Amino acid sequence: VRLGVDIGGTKTDAVAVDSTGVTTQRVRLVTGFGSREVVETAIAAILKIADLSGVDPGGFESIGIGIPGMVDSAAGYVRHAVNLGVDGLNLGDAIAERLGVGVRVENDVSAAALGAYYGLGLTSSMAYLNVGTGLAAGLVINGELWRGARGAAGEIGHIPVDPNGALCGCGQRGCLETVASGSGVARVWTSADQYPVRALFEAADAGDTRAREIRAKLAGGVAAAIRVLVLNADVETVVIGGGLSHLGERLLGDVLDVLSSWSATSPFVASLELASRVQLVPNDFPAAAVGAALVGGTLSGVA
Amino acid sequence: VRLGVDIGGTKTDAVAVDSTGVTTQRVRLVTGFGSREVVETAIAAILKIADLSGVDPGGFESIGIGIPGMVDSAAGYVRHAVNLGVDGLNLGDAIAERLGVGVRVENDVSAAALGAYYGLGLTSSMAYLNVGTGLAAGLVINGELWRGARGAAGEIGHIPVDPNGALCGCGQRGCLETVASGSGVARVWTSADQYPVRALFEAADAGDTRAREIRAKLAGGVAAAIRVLVLNADVETVVIGGGLSHLGERLLGDVLDVLSSWSATSPFVASLELASRVQLVPNDFPAAAVGAALVGGTLSGVA
Numbered sequence: 001v002r003l004g005v006d007i008g009g010t011k012t013d014a015v016a017v018d019s020t021g022v023t024t025q026r027v028r029l030v031t032g033f034g035s036r037e038v039v040e041t042a043i044a045a046i047l048k049i050a051d052l053s054g055v056d057p058g059g060f061e062s063i064g065i066g067i068p069g070m071v072d073s074a075a076g077y078v079r080h081a082v083n084l085g086v087d088g089l090n091l092g093d094a095i096a097e098r099l100g101v102g103v104r105v106e107n108d109v110s111a112a113a114l115g116a117y118y119g120l121g122l123t124s125s126m127a128y129l130n131v132g133t134g135l136a137a138g139l140v141i142n143g144e145l146w147r148g149a150r151g152a153a154g155e156i157g158h159i160p161v162d163p164n165g166a167l168c169g170c171g172q173r174g175c176l177e178t179v180a181s182g183s184g185v186a187r188v189w190t191s192a193d194q195y196p197v198r199a200l201f202e203a204a205d206a207g208d209t210r211a212r213e214i215r216a217k218l219a220g221g222v223a224a225a226i227r228v229l230v231l232n233a234d235v236e237t238v239v240i241g242g243g244l245s246h247l248g249e250r251l252l253g254d255v256l257d258v259l260s261s262w263s264a265t266s267p268f269v270a271s272l273e274l275a276s277r278v279q280l281v282p283n284d285f286p287a288a289a290v291g292a293a294l295v296g297g298t299l300s301g302v303a
Numbered sequence: 304v305r306l307g308v309d310i311g312g313t314k315t316d317a318v319a320v321d322s323t324g325v326t327t328q329r330v331r332l333v334t335g336f337g338s339r340e341v342v343e344t345a346i347a348a349i350l351k352i353a354d355l356s357g358v359d360p361g362g363f364e365s366i367g368i369g370i371p372g373m374v375d376s377a378a379g380y381v382r383h384a385v386n387l388g389v390d391g392l393n394l395g396d397a398i399a400e401r402l403g404v405g406v407r408v409e410n411d412v413s414a415a416a417l418g419a420y421y422g423l424g425l426t427s428s429m430a431y432l433n434v435g436t437g438l439a440a441g442l443v444i445n446g447e448l449w450r451g452a453r454g455a456a457g458e459i460g461h462i463p464v465d466p467n468g469a470l471c472g473c474g475q476r477g478c479l480e481t482v483a484s485g486s487g488v489a490r491v492w493t494s495a496d497q498y499p500v501r502a503l504f505e506a507a508d509a510g511d512t513r514a515r516e517i518r519a520k521l522a523g524g525v526a527a528a529i530r531v532l533v534l535n536a537d538v539e540t541v542v543i544g545g546g547l548s549h550l551g552e553r554l555l556g557d558v559l560d561v562l563s564s565w566s567a568t569s570p571f572v573a574s575l576e577l578a579s580r581v582q583l584v585p586n587d588f589p590a591a592a593v594g595a596a597l598v599g600g601t602l603s604g605v606a
Binding site: 124125139141142146147148149150151152153154155156158159160161162163164170171172224227228229230231232233234235236262265266267268269272 | 427428442444445449450451452453454455456457458459461462463464465466467473474475527530531532533534535536537538539565568569570571572575
């Protein structure tokens with residue numbers, strides 16, 4: 001049995017996954033803010049799954065943790081996990097010290113890519129397109145995570161596609177993320193709703209012209225991200241995940257409409273058959289936690 | 304000893320490569336136009352290398368052929384090699400019938416990627432960015448060609464990056480290829496010179512304002528292609544090849560200037576260290592022929 005933890009900005013998911021890939025236990029905790037609280041949350045999640053599984057933390061085949069930010073998997077080190085209040089943290093060492101077990105630390109989008117790949121039973125290549133506060137993808141090629149030569153694979157949110165687009169936080173202009181993300185929407189659509197993009201969709205449905213424009217731009221950006229992924233790595237499948245994937249068929253329908261309109265004007269785009277290669281991550285499937293459990297491999301944090 | 308042939312629009316290169324990867328023989332022929340002449344050119348190249356090497360065509364460990372167009376490597380079939388006057392051709396079968404040997408047929412940019420990877424002694428991941436009449440890349444990941452799930456990997460020339468850009472032959476607008484290719488330049492800069500892009504550079508050097516603008520756009524497009532490759536597959540090295548790579552340091556210098564200007568305004572782009580990851584394919588290195596020799600693997604065309 002393997003154990004996986006996904007430390008998100010508000011919630012932490014943890015699962016136990018058996019040797020056939022089936023999730024046998026699952027818990028959800030509120031994520032603490034700051035390095036110390038993040039470590040405590042991870043430890044609480046591990047102990048809870050261990051308790052439910054009836055084994056000690058040391059009894060799992062592997063323990064993996066997915067977390068946002070820049071992750072050095074070999075060292076178990078996390079940088080710039082802004083939403084968690086973590087600037088620099090050796091999560092691997094911190095957990096090893098407390099629990100006496102080694103853990104594998106992985107970027108959450110990469111972990112989710114692996115989890116979705118196995119969870120959906122895919123067998124070829126795949127990109128997991130995380131449409132959340134930001135926009136990034138995880139790539140699975142030949143059944144393995146491709147992190148890139150320097151860990152930047154899938155950072156497609158910062159590919160500029162419009163010289164006259166909005167200035168991005170990265171210092172460039174017109175990045176995909178400026179339209180195809182929650183932060184991109186928030187910059188042009190102010191909402192007090194807990195789920196501002198859902199509120200945007202509802203305003204668009206109610207006929208608000210500006211909401212319709214912003215919603216169309218969001219769909220166009222997600223579609224452009226899918227095109228970028230296929231025209232570069234040519235992955236067989238693009239799975240849409242992340243916070244905005246909870247919009248479900250409404251988001252997917254918009255995106256498929258854009259892909260369809262492109263195919264109508266470009267035989268080349270039509271030949272890529274993009275629409276048939278896109279799917280949503282199943283609602284409530286804890287892709288990153290399952291992926292963290294499966295990422296296994298070498299463990300960090302144990303001397 | 305392996306034998307590789309690169310069938311180009313005007314010239315066909317062929318090489319013999321020994322077990323250590325060293326090119327032991329090399330010939331260059333004029334490429335015939337049309338399916339029948341292309342087959343004759345390939346056969347002449349194979350026989351010439353066989354003669355120089357002192358072995359029969361059947362005596363090579365493998366024979367590979369790189370050719371433009373859509374290539375089905377398993378079947379040895381080539382489609383849409385427009386510059387060669389080839390619409391559909393089973394090159395593998397045609398050569399097997401005449402010479403009694405199996406050959407591996409590969410897209411020329413993919414072959415060049417593999418040739419450059421080994422020829423330059425690279426060991427991580429690499430993209431071979433072919434800047435020629437069109438714009439496309441070949442990807443080498445974990446030491447192997449990554450052709451993609453459906454053979455479209457590296458088709459980055461058709462990623463749109465400017466909603467107000469020129470209409471591309473593919474039916475989309477503002478594709479990278481509309482600025483970063485020979486055909487992209489030809490559409491806005493008419494020249495009777497045999498090498499129109501070289502003529503463009505000379506006009507720009509002589510102070511022609513319009514030539515300067517077009518040259519700057521070309522460099523910006525090549526730089527954007529490099530950024531796309533790194534932000535998607537995160538290859539360690541991008542090798543610039545193709546017809547326009549013969550502009551050498553003049554093209555590379557322009558591109559490095561663009562990358563440098565981006566780094567000045569974006570710490571994110573600066574962190575990618577793009578400039579240090581780019582190099583030109585060595586002048587006169589027959590990357591596609593060497594790659595075709597090395598691509599080996601399963602042979603097609605022998606029943």
